[in-house]
Amino acid sequence: MNNKVYFTPGPSELYPTVPQHMQEAMQQKIGSISHRSKQFQEIYASAVTGLRTLLQLPDNYEVLFVASATEVWERAIQNNVRKESFHLVNGSFSKRFYETAQELGRKAQQHEVPFGQGFHVENIEIPESAELIALIQNETSSGACIPVEQIHRFKEKAAPDALIYVDAVSSLPYPAFDFSKVDSVYFSVQKCFGLPAGLGVWLVNERCVAKAEAILAEGHSIGSYHMLPSLLEKAQANQTVETPNVLNIYLLSKVLEDMNSKSIETIRRETDSKAAQIYTYLESSNIFSPAVENPDHRSKTTIVANSTMPASEVNKHLAAFDMQVGSGYGKYKESQIRIANFPAHSEVQVVQLLTKLAELES
Amino acid sequence: MNNKVYFTPGPSELYPTVPQHMQEAMQQKIGSISHRSKQFQEIYASAVTGLRTLLQLPDNYEVLFVASATEVWERAIQNNVRKESFHLVNGSFSKRFYETAQELGRKAQQHEVPFGQGFHVENIEIPESAELIALIQNETSSGACIPVEQIHRFKEKAAPDALIYVDAVSSLPYPAFDFSKVDSVYFSVQKCFGLPAGLGVWLVNERCVAKAEAILAEGHSIGSYHMLPSLLEKAQANQTVETPNVLNIYLLSKVLEDMNSKSIETIRRETDSKAAQIYTYLESSNIFSPAVENPDHRSKTTIVANSTMPASEVNKHLAAFDMQVGSGYGKYKESQIRIANFPAHSEVQVVQLLTKLAELES
Numbered sequence: 001m002n003n004k005v006y007f008t009p010g011p012s013e014l015y016p017t018v019p020q021h022m023q024e025a026m027q028q029k030i031g032s033i034s035h036r037s038k039q040f041q042e043i044y045a046s047a048v049t050g051l052r053t054l055l056q057l058p059d060n061y062e063v064l065f066v067a068s069a070t071e072v073w074e075r076a077i078q079n080n081v082r083k084e085s086f087h088l089v090n091g092s093f094s095k096r097f098y099e100t101a102q103e104l105g106r107k108a109q110q111h112e113v114p115f116g117q118g119f120h121v122e123n124i125e126i127p128e129s130a131e132l133i134a135l136i137q138n139e140t141s142s143g144a145c146i147p148v149e150q151i152h153r154f155k156e157k158a159a160p161d162a163l164i165y166v167d168a169v170s171s172l173p174y175p176a177f178d179f180s181k182v183d184s185v186y187f188s189v190q191k192c193f194g195l196p197a198g199l200g201v202w203l204v205n206e207r208c209v210a211k212a213e214a215i216l217a218e219g220h221s222i223g224s225y226h227m228l229p230s231l232l233e234k235a236q237a238n239q240t241v242e243t244p245n246v247l248n249i250y251l252l253s254k255v256l257e258d259m260n261s262k263s264i265e266t267i268r269r270e271t272d273s274k275a276a277q278i279y280t281y282l283e284s285s286n287i288f289s290p291a292v293e294n295p296d297h298r299s300k301t302t303i304v305a306n307s308t309m310p311a312s313e314v315n316k317h318l319a320a321f322d323m324q325v326g327s328g329y330g331k332y333k334e335s336q337i338r339i340a341n342f343p344a345h346s347e348v349q350v351v352q353l354l355t356k357l358a359e360l361e362s
Numbered sequence: 363m364n365n366k367v368y369f370t371p372g373p374s375e376l377y378p379t380v381p382q383h384m385q386e387a388m389q390q391k392i393g394s395i396s397h398r399s400k401q402f403q404e405i406y407a408s409a410v411t412g413l414r415t416l417l418q419l420p421d422n423y424e425v426l427f428v429a430s431a432t433e434v435w436e437r438a439i440q441n442n443v444r445k446e447s448f449h450l451v452n453g454s455f456s457k458r459f460y461e462t463a464q465e466l467g468r469k470a471q472q473h474e475v476p477f478g479q480g481f482h483v484e485n486i487e488i489p490e491s492a493e494l495i496a497l498i499q500n501e502t503s504s505g506a507c508i509p510v511e512q513i514h515r516f517k518e519k520a521a522p523d524a525l526i527y528v529d530a531v532s533s534l535p536y537p538a539f540d541f542s543k544v545d546s547v548y549f550s551v552q553k554c555f556g557l558p559a560g561l562g563v564w565l566v567n568e569r570c571v572a573k574a575e576a577i578l579a580e581g582h583s584i585g586s587y588h589m590l591p592s593l594l595e596k597a598q599a600n601q602t603v604e605t606p607n608v609l610n611i612y613l614l615s616k617v618l619e620d621m622n623s624k625s626i627e628t629i630r631r632e633t634d635s636k637a638a639q640i641y642t643y644l645e646s647s648n649i650f651s652p653a654v655e656n657p658d659h660r661s662k663t664t665i666v667a668n669s670t671m672p673a674s675e676v677n678k679h680l681a682a683f684d685m686q687v688g689s690g691y692g693k694y695k696e697s698q699i700r701i702a703n704f705p706a707h708s709e710v711q712v713v714q715l716l717t718k719l720a721e722l723e724s
Contacts, residue, residue, distance in 0.1 A: 006394040027363050032689075067433070069589070243559040244560060
């Protein structure tokens with residue numbers, strides 16, 4: 001039996017109801033049902049409805065299931081960019097989206113600021129020719145975020161035809177987007193939704209679909225089985241093109257029921273409250289300090305701290321109390337820690353973590 | 363509690379040990395561990411070692427994890443075909459690989475025989491210019507197979523540089539391939555491995571990797587995160603590029619331990635024995651008859667029968683006894699049934715199924 005509480009930034013602590021839903025899934029033999037059955041269509045529909053409710057997603061958006069958020073980067077470029085994309089880059093994941101566009105033969109431009117910094121929207125010049133604007137609402141590697149009201153300002157800054165893409169991989173459902181101000185938002189289930197990894201969710205509006213159809217009609221390839229028109233056709237029948245991760249779609253539908261019972265307002269309020277406690281501690285610590293200087297640019301869901309103690313030492317101490325935080329990303333592996341503040345993490349658990357971190361101070 | 367036994371051709375009955383492995387996975391919190399942790403690397407290595415043992419896979423092959431066998435079709439074309447591929451087509455899945463090549467802008471040629479028929483290797487002309495030869499060892503839609511010794515003959519028929527790809531999605535580990543006679547074999551875990559869906563396994567030799575590197579070196583795109591060189595680099599570190607379906611890789615490692623304990627010889631012998639019983643029954647039935655005429659071309663793992671009773675009626679009868687077979691594929695939905703004969707299906711279960719099917723005769 002493993003009793004550790006995982007504050008790692010994803011995979012992370014499972015949502016508390018997941019073990020029970022998994023047991024039910026095994027008893028109901030969800031792993032054996034056909035992905036073309038009515039039973040699967042109902043599970044699929046339940047997951048989509050649950051997500052629409054939780055995120056207050058308007059009707060002009062479609063919910064598409066792919067294998068990972070990493071896959072979304074590739075599909076976004078294939079389906080929505082003829083020639084040129086523009087990327088805000090301030091960490092490893094935003095950089096990777098930029099590189100994906102290049103690997104797929106597109107001209108990619110970036111507005112880059114140092115790792116751990118946020119962006120000042122007024123300083124960003126968006127090229128008129130950029131067809132897709134890649135924003136990173138929450139950079140999981142550095143803990144920097146773009147506040148939602150800043151995200152909403154890009155619509156008027158960009159060319160009218162440009163598509164605004166928002167990476168909310170490790171923050172959704174926390175950020176309350178105005179979906180009329182963006183065109184696509186995507187996330188992974190192993191972050192704030194507290195599920196096992198192996199499913200990416202891609203939200204697209206009708207403008208993304210129309211762009212893919214236009215590129216295809218011009219005779220260009222937009223991929224194969226996961227081109228947007230194919231994804232959409234199956235989604236509208238509550239199915240997927242390939243045999244998907246059925247078990248995860250089932251678990252997502254169940255966790256969404258739980259989250260909707262709790263209400264998105266409560267989830268957001270609790271996230272704010274736990275984040276405030278974590279940052280207050282980090283500000284007062286002799287070992288740790290918030291890695292993102294500007295308080296407005298500090299993520300509420302993936303909280304990164306500089307650490308004068310190697311991250312491996314911090315985790316060695318925490319392991320004795322069945323807790324673990326994330327190490328820093330890449331070259332910050334030992335000099336930073338990352339603390340996930342997801343809906344799965346209770347206030348009691350956060351207080352316990354901060355108490356044990358504080359013991360290192362003495 | 364669902365006590366149904368699923369003879370559907372995938373997703374299908376889970377391997378009998380899966381519920382217990384899943385319970386252990388939840389207790390060990392496998393869904394929460396980092397995909398960059400030593401613990402994950404050990405799980406990954408265990409799955410690969412288990413597969414190498416079971417399949418007697420030589421060292422010049424790499425084991426790569428992707429999201430589905432459907433994804434393999436796309437990656438194979440992107441990474442291994444500059445211009446032209448050649449496909450043996452005799453059902454819906456082999457057709458789909460052929461169409462994938464076209465969607466990705468390649469010249470695809472096919473040797474097509476009617477649905478439900480096998481191939482006569484001596485009649486097949488392979489174009490000299492074909493870079494990838496797509497064979498379908500087992501066509502899940504129609505129940506037709508290519509015997510392994512016929513598969514092995516393609517190496518000398520094809521141009522020396524051509525890569526022989528084998529779809530064994532719904533048959534592996536049953537077919538005993540000589541891996542020196544082919545270049546790539548792929549499968550899905552929700553068929554004969556008895557796992558929940560959401561993981562594809564792509565076996566490639568060094569010739570596939572070299573071809574991808576050559577195309578990339580020429581300045582052509584071979585995809586992004588799942589291009590062969592990137593998949594390979596991570597695989598050699600017992601990791602994946604993206605956050606993968608960790609839980610399924612864990613379950614695969616455990617089921618492979620169980621299968622290796624049982625031995626591949628026993629699994630193959632039991633598969634033969636159960637298949638013989640099923641075909642013997644179908645030959646004697648007044649309602650059902652084997653859909654594939656030539657006995658040499660009949661699959662041992664996905665057995666398809668023509669049915670004078672609508673498939674939905676057959677399943678209505680079986681449902682009362684907690685059993686289900688697959689309906690026919692596509693336009694054969696009601697006029698055929700498909701019976702999965704996977705390692706998860708015990709001889710006792712097969713006998714019970716045949717007994718209940720026989721009751722329909724009276």
